[in-house]
Amino acid sequence: MxxxxxxxxxxxxxxxxxxxxxxxxxxxxxxxxAGGWRPFWQCVTSQEALFALRMTGEITGVTLLVNLTLGVPMAFWIARKTVPGWRMVQWIVELPLAVSPVVAGLALIVVYGPNALLGRLLETVHIKVAFAFPGMVLATVFLTLPFIVHETVPAIRAIGNTQEQAAYVLGASPWRTLWRVWLPQLKWSLLYGLALTTARSFGEFGAVLVVSGSIVMVTETATLFVYQASVNSELQAAYAVSATLALASFFLIVAMQFLKRVGGRSLRGH
Amino acid sequence: MAIEFVEVEKVYPGGTRSVRGVSFQIREGEMVGVLGPSGSGKTTVLRLITGLERPTKGDVWIGGRRVTDLPPQQRNVGLVFQNYALFQHMTVYDNISFGLKEKRVSQNEIDHRVRELLRFMRLETYANRFPHELSGGQQQRVALARALAPRPQILLFDEPFAAIDTQIRRELRTFVRQVHEETGVTSLFVTHDQEEALEVADRVLVLHEGRVEQLGTPEEVYERPETLFVASFIGESNVWMRPLQNGHVEVAGIALPVDPSLPDSAEVAVVVRPKDVQIEPASADEAHAQVIRSAFKGAYSACWVRTKDCEIWEVHIPSTERHRESAGTWVRMRVLKSFVFPR
Missing domain, CATH: 1.20.5 (Single alpha-helices involved in coiled-coils or other helix-helix interfaces)
Known part of the structure; x- marks a missing residue:
């Protein structure tokens, strides 16, 4: 039975x-x-598709850098609970998990749009956020920051702070301690968080759509391209770029499984 | 290096007063056991020496230098943590070399020093192991080697043997003492195990509720306790509260001598160690007490007697004397030594 x-x-x-x-x-x-390799290749390498794929790549790259530099301190802030304000930080980090990406995108337009105070202020120093690259990165960062923080906070708590104190007493500065004691032990959690971030950045649509305005060859990402192509009934182009994204996701999933296994093994060792 | 605390006070955020106006001096090359019940501030004292905590008030001096505001990185102190705090992602070798690398010692010198310590700690075959592949005793030795590697001026142990089996704990205790003798470095170790403190330390610092009760040799704190707390905390003791009458105090019908400076009719605490009482059989009228139970404890026999005031005393009879009084026997007691403290 x-x-x-x-x-x-x-x-x-x-x-x-x-x-x-x-x-x-x-x-x-x-x-x-469907039409063989040639049309597929032509679609993927068309100027517009290439631009869109590159844009997605660039946004993902910058997002990863920003998340790493923001996420690690935030994770420590939340995990430690000693510096005041950690509850606020935790709340801000968890917000995107509950908020619809479209709403998040709209919120950015409201704050940074050309008619908003902050947006106009930034425009006087020639920084354009809404309908431009910075805004798209901002939206993606907002939506993906939880991943790295969520992955590293439990790891930081599990490691505790006695190893850090041991390093201090042995003469290591806080900075050196981060490099020699913390990062090697947070490596797997960070990589896993970064992989999740990458996956989300590749697929992000709603927030980026609202904040970018989806201007062809200016602010169009790969997912926006797929959407636009399918709306325009250019199915071959939509399929081609979708397939490219899907392949990237496939490799990412394989990489994440690998990270999980290796990281899990090294964590069990503790 | 000598260590001096001057009126050190530590209040934690949230208002917990961990150390309240502590002053003491530790001489160069001494090994001092910091003894006290949990919450007495002993770990805080240790952390104040490392610089991991800063005093709220008062000053810490190391080797004649005021280090109150010096960060832990600049104090050249070695610390062995209670749970070792080994770097889990590093091999034994890398753990031991950590401090040397931070000091930018040459690679040759690092290798020489680490090999030397591995030999000294009997860890040569474990150089490439990770901490989780070692037993508790081995981890403890790695922690000690790591602390010793940069040749600290002071070596500190925080409850170093708390997590280790009794058998290995004995060995390690002897080993730590041996390390101290060979390196000659001023050492402090925190413990709540008085046997450990008395056995290993040159002097014992007894703490209670964030204050120093006494700093003295094991003999001093045992034979000449300065406070009621020390007398009752160190070694076994019978403690009785009594009013002072006409310059003496009576327990079980036996008059005991009292420091004449104590005010008359004040309540005092009388402490009598079980080993300082002798008993011998006597008739019921002459006797002070009756034996309730006795137990063989190896080097001595413990005997519990009930006095005519219905107080229970513990009495130790050396095994060499060989006579164990059976339950029900009436005995006369002789108090060889007692301590009287004002309340």
Missing amino acids: SRIWRISGSAITYLWLLAFVGIPFVAVLTGAL
Whole structure:
């Protein structure tokens, strides 16, 4: 009896995978390659598609850098609970998990838009946030910051602070302690957080759509390109860029599984 | 290096007063045991020496230099943590070399020093192991080697043996003492185990509720306790509260001598150690007490007697004397030594 349950249990899992991952993935790939490699390649390497893919790459890259420099101190701030304001920081970091990306994008327009006070102020020093690259990065950072913080806070708490104190007594400055004691031990959590960030940045749509205005060859990312192409019934182009994004996600998932296994092993060692 | 505390006070954020006006001096090359019940401030005293805590008031001096505001990085102090706090991602070798690297010692010198310590700590075969692959005793030795590597002026231990089995704890205790003798570095170790403190330390610093009760040799704190707390905390003791009458105090019908400076009719605490009482069988009229129970404890026999005031005394009889009084025997007691403290 239990064997039947087990078999049907895994059958359901596989069916689920097939229905929601396998079939759509294959459909996108076949759609992209329906006319063979040449049209696929032409679509992906068209000026507009290349620009969109590069834009997504650039936003992701900058977001990763910003998240790393902001996320690590924030994670310490929250994990330590000694510096006042940590509750506020935690609240701000967790907000995006509850807020719709479109709302987040709109909020950025309200604050940084050309008709808003801050937006106009920044424009006088020639910094354009809304409908421009900075705004898109800002939206992506806002939405992805929780990942790195969420991954590292438990790790920081598990390690505690006696190793840090040991390093201080042995003559290491706080900065050196971060490099020699903290980062090597937070490595796997950070990488996992960064992988999640990358995945989210690749796929981000709503917030970026609102904040960028989706201007072709100016603020159009890969997901915006796919949307625009499908709306314009340029299905070949939509499939081609989708397939590229899907492949990137596939490799990311494989990388994350690897990180989880290796990181999990090194954590168990503790 | 000598250590001096001058009226040091430490109030933690939230108002907990951990150390209240503590002053003491520790001489160069001494090994001092910091003894006290939990919450007495002993770990805080240690952390004030390392610089991991700064005093709220007062000053800390190390080797004639005021270090009150010096960060831990600049104090050249070695600290062995209660749970070792080894760097989990580093091998034994890298753990031991950590402090030397921070001091920018040459690679050759680092290697020489680490090898020397590995040998000294009997850890040569474990150089490439990670902390989680070691036993508690081995981790303890790595922690000690790591603390010793940069040749600290002062070596501190925070409850170093708390997490180790009794058998290995004995060995490590002897080992730590041996390390102290070979390096000659001024050492302090925190413990709540008085046996440990008395055995290993040259002098014992007894703390209670954030104050120094006494700083003295093991003999001094045991044989000449300065306060009621020290007398009752160190070693076994019978403690009785009595009013002072006509310059003497009576327990179980036995008059005991009292410091004449104590005011008459004041309440005093009388402390009598079990080993300072002798008993011998006597008739019921002449006896002070009756034996309730006795137990063989190896080097001595413990004997509990009930006095005519219904107070229970513990009495120790050296095993060499060989006579154990059986329950029910009436005995006369002789108090060889007692301490009387004002309340």
